[in-house]
Amino acid sequence: MAETKEQKRPLSPFMIGPYYRPQMTSISSILVRITGLALVVGIGLTVAWLLAAAVSEEWFARVDWVVTSWLGKLVYVGSAWAVWYHLLGGVRHFIFDAGRGMDSPTAEKLGWAMVVGSVVLTVITILVASW
Amino acid sequence: MRYLTTRKRAEGLGSARAGTEHHLAMTASGWALLVLVPILVFVLARTIGGSFDEVRATFANPFVAILTALFLVIGMRHFAKGAQTAIEDYAHGATRAALIMVANAAAYLTIAAGLYALIKLAI
Numbered sequence: 001m002a003e004t005k006e007q008k009r010p011l012s013p014f015m016i017g018p019y020y021r022p023q024m025t026s027i028s029s030i031l032v033r034i035t036g037l038a039l040v041v042g043i044g045l046t047v048a049w050l051l052a053a054a055v056s057e058e059w060f061a062r063v064d065w066v067v068t069s070w071l072g073k074l075v076y077v078g079s080a081w082a083v084w085y086h087l088l089g090g091v092r093h094f095i096f097d098a099g100r101g102m103d104s105p106t107a108e109k110l111g112w113a114m115v116v117g118s119v120v121l122t123v124i125t126i127l128v129a130s131w
Numbered sequence: 132m133r134y135l136t137t138r139k140r141a142e143g144l145g146s147a148r149a150g151t152e153h154h155l156a157m158t159a160s161g162w163a164l165l166v167l168v169p170i171l172v173f174v175l176a177r178t179i180g181g182s183f184d185e186v187r188a189t190f191a192n193p194f195v196a197i198l199t200a201l202f203l204v205i206g207m208r209h210f211a212k213g214a215q216t217a218i219e220d221y222a223h224g225a226t227r228a229a230l231i232m233v234a235n236a237a238a239y240l241t242i243a244a245g246l247y248a249l250i251k252l253a254i
């Protein structure tokens with residue numbers, strides 16, 4: 001009774017592309033994953049910068065040069081968008097987990113809210129950074 | 132006959148060989164980050180680009196230091212667990228094991244380096 005039988009179960013293929021038209025819901029979900037992973041770059045740079053500030057003025061100058069270069073600015077603007085987008089994606093997870101917003105029209109609206117919301121929050125962040 | 136319920140028999144046999152633990156950990160850390168991240172984003176927005184002394188003064192502030200420390204520990208554990216899920220979706224066998232180790236190592240290294248810097252700036 002208690003033995004588990006070895007069964008051949010179907011494995012789901014990678015759907016997007018060959019079998020699946022890209023949709024608001026699937027693409028906005030994949031972006032939560034990509035932003036979550038990409039954030040490690042900005043966090044790593046920031047911790048290196050913090051460590052340099054704790055160690056010495058020379059080290060700070062070196063790392064701060066990267067941080068304030070155009071590449072550094074690109075990383076930070078990208079990270080600002082990524083963190084806001086991922087945060088809103090997390091909020092959407094909490095909404096879905098509560099069993100709400102799962103019908104297609106609402107789910108699509110939530111996806112657009114993440115896109116628009118993250119851009120608005122990024123602009124606000126840039127304004128706060130540069131006033 | 133063994134006294135094994137259907138549930139007991141199925142436990143731990145999901146595709147990830149784990150139950151709801153991962154989901155709950157991501158949800159709980161997600162809620163914590165929902166509070167910590169917006170505060171730190173704005174603190175950083177005001178601090179990045181500042182001078183050596185300004186940056187040191189900001190992170191010597193107890194409030195900023197404690198929130199940053201919380202973020203490092205909670206955020207990087209959240210990252211490592213999240214990255215593990217993503218890795219398990221695309222990589223298999225030894226590559227999978229190696230990538231998960233790399234993700235965890237990156238997370239712990241970031242935590243250790245960040246906490247060291249915060250302590251040094253605090254004292």
Ligand code: HEM
Nearest residue numbers: 033036037039087090093157161164165168210213214216
């Ligand atoms: C800002 C507040 C944050 C919230 C509310 C949040 C929320 C969440 C939630 C609910 C999940 C689970 C998603 C799923 O099951 O697919 C998740 C996944 C993840 N998070 Fe976050 N998170 C936040 C910040 C961060 C940060 C700062 C990082 C990076 C260091 C990060 C990296 C990840 C990664 C890599 C995943 C896995 C993605 C996947 O499996 O598709 N998160 N996050």
